[in-house]
Amino acid sequence: MYKPKGPDPSSSMASVPLEEGKLDLSIKPGESEKKGNINDGVEIYVHLNKALQIGDWNAVKEFLNRHPHAISAKITVSDKTALHVATEAKHVHIVGELVKLMSEENLAIEDYEGCTALAQAAYIGNYRIAECLLGKNKDLISIPNNMGTIPVVLALYNGHLKLGRYLYFLTPLEILMANNGTSGASLLCVAIYSKALDIALGLVQLCPRLAVAQAQNGDSPFLALARMPDLFPSGYRLVFWKRWIYSSIHIQLAGPTDEICLNIQKLARNQSNDKETSASGLFSLNRLVSNLQAFLGIKHLYEMKLAHFLSHELLCRMTDPISISDTQQRATGMVHVAIVRAIMEGNFEFVFEIVKADPDLVWTHDEKSANIFSVAVEYRHAKIFSLIYGLDMKNALADSTDSLYHNNLLHMAGMLAPSTSLNHIPGAALQMQRELQWFKEVESIAPPWVRGNLNKECLTPRQLFTKNHEDMMGKGEKWMKDTASSCTVVGALIVTTMFAAAFTIPGGNDQNKGFPNFLNEKLFMVFIVSDALSLFSSSTSVLMFLGILTSRYAEEDFLEPLPRKMIIGLSTLFFSIAAMMTAFSAALFLMLHEQSWIFIPIICLASIPITLFVLMQFPPLVAMAISTYGPSIFDRKLKR
Known part of the structure; x- marks a missing residue:
């Protein structure tokens, strides 16, 4: 450039x-x-x-x-x-x-x-x-x-989308198609990188063979699209409420996609000096976009879904030439390299659509001769690996080895996951659990003889897993013990407090009969029940945390036993804190029920410990529960 x-x-x-x-x-x-x-x-x-x-x-x-x-x-x-x-x-x-x-x-x-x-x-x-x-x-x-870079490519490469669109309208098609489509492929690549998907769609509609052409710098449109996972839904991790809004947004173009692409063709060939009309005519959906954004008030999510929609349309159009392309054209278009890169990036939609267009591409391999499922396992992309369940040649794929280290599919599961795939998992113990889940899942589809195969280091898959995860297991053990120790102290304090509170009840006892003075009050029963629940649940949590501290910490323990104890311990500790605050509030109201101006602020302050616990400990608790008892990270229902 x-x-x-x-x-x-x-x-x-x-x-x-x-x-x-x-x-x-x-x-x-x-x-x-x-x-x-x-x-x-x-x-x-x-x-x-x-x-x-x-x-x-x-x-x-x-x-x-x-x-x-x-x-x-x-x-x-x-x-x-x-x-x-x-x-x-x-x-x-x-x-x-x-x-x-x-x-x-x-x-x-x-x-x-x-x-x-x-x-x-x-x-x-x-x-x-x-x-x-x-x-x-x-x-x-x-x-x-x-x-060899023409002005429209320079404009888009430097992020000037408005100028890039204007120059695209004036650039003759014969210039883009000269030298085997080098300039056209360069423009298509830079349009993808700059997310000018309207230009990319127009180009592919004008000349589909640009999809398998090579750009001036040796890049290719397929590789460019593979390197942009954020153009597809799999490139984002949305919280549940954003996922709900995203799914409720409907992209409705002002006409069929073919018609819009045809309009782009006409505009692209239009040499008129009416630039404002050309710029505004790029998509007839511009006003629709503004109206929907104003109606929804969620501009970012709408733009994201619109980009995903257009990217899918672009990908589908780019895959059309694959079925009629020969080996040389696929090599020039870097189709196989793009598939491997998409797997490394976790670009599921890209891999799915290309393999669907030509099922033979499932045998694509990287420079080490590792097949695409080995690459998916190495980079821990569960959705891409799930495609293997719809294939009849699982045994052959699991048994194939790379040429460099002689690692088979199960060996790849025994390697340490890249940090990018573990960063979103809280705590070393949960990371170890996820690694074990990967290994167990790959092992379940691998034929028996694969489990005993030796790689270049003369290690079986299980031995390789143990060797590579020794440090992670140590960190997981430390994380578990540190968390359990801290929570044990809190739980023991609650046990002591609640036990003492049961005998120092609000209002005192009747001096003659020994019964509580507020025995007939409903709030007194709330106090007693809350006190008892807090005592029992905190005692349970202390026992669970003690069980964690005395565990053997074998590899298999990280899969379910240790997470189960931590889930029970944190849940009961959270419940005991909530019950303790309820007992405190009930006792306070019994004594100050006529002084509401004092009672209400104190009750509000009593919610602070619960809120802090929710903010600090509840997210790991939910993540652990979902990871242990939630749905599998693999989708076994994907069809061929």
């Missing part, structure tokens, strides 16, 4: 008086005056350069009146013309005046990087300057820089 480099022209020239005698009037347009020193040819333009930099049109005009050839001369050491300098400085009014004075040929003069002024405008994202330049010479849209 084009990136400005080289010295600052103004900083490399000495400020000298302009002398008429130093001018060489035989200079040709687009050339700098060359003398003995490399800077001699540009020193005479120092005042012009500075005037262009600060936007002083009067000084520029005066200089050009005295030296008419300077309008097309290269006035900097990086071969920039006055038009280049004014464009780089973003002085629209000076660019407009220079364009009036210049011929169409002079507008196409390139600097030392092969960039025209339009390429410079595309790089900085100045819509008005690009509009001004193309208003006089539309051929500028097709001139690439020294790296």
Whole structure:
């Protein structure tokens, strides 16, 4: 891609008086005056350069009146013309005046990087300057820089979507399809990376074979889409209420997708100067988007689902050429590389749609000859691995080994998961549990002989698992013991307090009969019951935590026994704290029921410990319960 480099022209020239005698009037347009020193040819333009930099049109005009050839001369050491300098400085009014004075040929003069002024405008994202330049010479849209990058690609690469769409409408299709579609593939890649999915859809609709073409930098549209998991639902982890809103949003385009793509084609070929109409006509759903966003008030989720919808449409259209492409075309389009990359990124939708388009692609492998399910296991992407349940060749896939380490599918489950797949799991103990669940699940589908296979290190899958997870198991044991120790102290304090409270009841006892004075009060029964429940539940939690402290901590214990004890201990501890606060509030109300102005604030303060416990300990408790007793992380119901 084009990136400005080289010295600052103004900083490399000495400020000298302009002398008429130093001018060489035989200079040709687009050339700098060359003398003995490399800077001699540009020193005479120092005042012009500075005037262009600060936007002083009067000084520029005066200089050009005295030296008419300077309008097309290269006035900097990086071969920039006055038009280049004014464009780089973003002085629209000076660019407009220079364009009036210049011929169409002079507008196409390139600097030392092969960039025209339009390429410079595309790089900085100045819509008005690009509009001004193309208003006089539309051929500028097709001139690439020294790296073969055309202006529309430069604009999108640098994040200027509005300018990129405008340039896309004016770029001839034959330019995009030249050299086996190199420029078109480059545009398609950068449109995907910049999330300009409307342009990407239009391009694929115009020419489907761009999907298997190779970009200027060796990239490919398939690889670009595979590297963007956030364009698909599997790339996001939404909380439950956002998932509910997301699922309730319905994307309704103003017409069928084919019709919209056809409109894009017409707009793309439209050479009209009505740019505002073209820009607003990109999608007829723009007003619908605004209205729905205002109605829902959830702009981010709507934009996310719209991007997911368009990405799915784009992916489906890109997979159409796969069934008719040959081996060479797939290699050029990097289809196999893209599949492996999508698995590494966890891009389930990409893998699913491509394998569905051509089931033979299930035998895709990486550079180590590991099949796609081995890669899915290595990077711990459960949804992608679940695709194996719909296949009839599970044994063959599980038995195949990579060429580098001779690891089979079960060996891959014995390797340590990447940190990115474990970061969302709280606590080392739960991470160890998840690793065991992976190993057990892969082991359940592997044929018996696979479990005893040796890899290059002469290790069975189970031995490899033990070796790689030794450190994690130690951290899990420490996490369990630290948590249990802390909670044991809290539970013991509650046991002591609640036991004492049962004999120091509010209101005291009748001196004659020994019965509580508030025995007939309903709130007194609430106090007694809450006290008893808190005592019993805290005692249970202490026993559970003691059981955790005295456990043997074998690998299998992390799968269910240890999490079960922790779930029971935390649940009963939480219940005991809530019951203790209830008993405290009931006792307080019995004694201060006529002083509500004191009672109510104190009751509110009593909820603080419960809230703090919920905020700190409840999320790990829920995560542990779901991980232990919730649905499997694998979907066995996926069909072929």
